[in-house]
Amino acid sequence: MNIAKKYQPINEQDYLEGELISDVRHEYINGDVYAMVGAHRDHNRITGEVFRIFANHLLNWPCQPYASDMKVKIDKNYFYPDVMVDCSGEEQDYYTEYPTIIVEVLSKSTRQHDKTLKRQAYFQISTLKEYVLIEQSFVEIEFWSKDEQGIWQQSVYYLGDEVPFSSIGLKVQVEEIYRNVQNEDMLAWLEKKQQDQAEQE
Structure with missing residues (x-):
């Protein structure tokens, strides 16, 4: 989701109470409130696909996937x-402090924010095992995972690769995450796939 107007600083309680009645979602960062504006259709398609994949996989797990409307508190x-998985079992109605996976879908306007300020904040979460940044305008998945020593390791995945969400025992093809997206990379990939199939027939 894109960040829009910055409002005057308010206290934490006023922010939480305001979110309950607001038609627009806001992030709360160091006392400042930022409105969230509408996202591109491909952003929504990727978010929906990732949530669907997680929800189907976690049907019989004690983990809960969330998409867009659940806050994380740090x-x-x-x-x-954009998407979270929470395996903590803790019950809060409007936010979680203990996510296992966080996924952000990037756009030109949010890329720097998600790769710097948000990543720095998310890496402070003790329960977080995987932080995933998915580009919407081209096919690239930047995947951060925390090893047994608590050190964050980076991997990057492209079409033809398989993304390992090891914290929930799930492997997903990059193509599946982007399957409803019509960016240049996906169109070229699908065209080549059709050509390869035609040559095999």
Whole structure:
């Protein structure tokens, strides 16, 4: 989701109460409130696909997937990740402090924010095992995973690769995540796939 107007600083309680009645979602960062604006259709398609994949896989798990409307709390800051998985079993109605996976779908306007400020904040979460950044305008998945020593490791995945969500025992083809997206990379990939199939017949 894109970040829009910045409002005057307010306290944490006023922010939480305001979110309950607001038609627009806001992130709360260091006392400042930022409105969230509408996203591109491919952003929504990728978010929906990732949520669907997680929800289907986690049907018989104690983990809960969330898409867009559930906040994550870090100290006194609140963010709205595009997709989360929470395996903590903790019950809060409007936010979680203990996600296992966070996924952000990137656009030109949000890329720097998600790769710097948000990543720095998310890496403070003790329960977080995987932070995933998915480009919407081209096919690239930047995947951060925390090893047994608590050190974050980066991998990058492209079409033809398989993304390992090891924290929930799931492997997903990059093509599946982007299957409803019509960006240049996907169109070229699908055309080549059709050509290869035709040659085999």
